[in-house]
Amino acid sequence: MCIGIMKEHRDASNKLSIELSNTMDDHLFVCLSDTIIKEFKAKITNKLDGIDQHYWDFNIRENKIVLHSDSMAGISIYAENDSDTELLRKIGQKLFDVVKVSEIQRIEGLASMTVNERLYVSGLMAEFDIAKKNNKNRAKTILRWLGVDEGSIVRIIEV
Numbered sequence: 506m507c508i509g510i511m512k513e514h515r516d517a518s519n520k521l522s523i524e525l526s527n528t529m530d531d532h533l534f535v536c537l538s539d540t541i542i543k544e545f546k547a548k549i550t551n552k553l554d555g556i557d558q559h560y561w562d563f564n565i566r567e568n569k570i571v572l573h574s575d576s577m578a579g580i581s582i583y584a585e586n587d588s589d590t591e592l593l594r595k596i597g598q599k600l601f602d603v604v605k606v607s608e609i610q611r612i613e614g615l616a617s618m619t620v621n622e623r624l625y626v627s628g629l630m631a632e633f634d635i636a637k638k639n640n641k642n643r644a645k646t647i648l649r650w651l652g653v654d655e656g657s658i659v660r661i662i663e664v
């Protein structure tokens with residue numbers, strides 16, 4: 506399993522949307538919704554649920570953010586007002602981390618792998634290498650996602 510990268514798209518009117526997952530997963534969708542509410546103190550203002558689509562609107566500091574799920578396109582977020590791109594990117598990064606953790610939990614045999622194998626199969630090797638050089642806290646977070654014990658994390662980050 507290789508965890509994808511967060512992708513930004515612009516539609517014909519130049520409105521930004523952020524792809525979080527390329528598959529529809531109702532459990533993950535609800536988890537992402539809970540994260541928006543908890544981390545950004547959002548309130549759900551509208552829910553539209555169909556057979557293979559969900560559009561949930563959130564109010565965050567007077568900004569309308571939409572979490573969208575589609576059986577063909579996966580899960581994404583966008584802002585009603587394109588001036589909210591900074592907030593949208595901040596939310597997108599937090600939600601994408603939730604998606605990563607969800608995908609890591611699906612990797613079979615992770616506990617029996619070496620750290621390098623865990624980084625490789627999760628697709629996080631490049632992100633970890635960059636984080637180890639530039640953002641030690643992010644590097645530690647990635648290792649924790651992969652189930653690496655704290656003693657090993659300290660030794661790996663110090664090298």
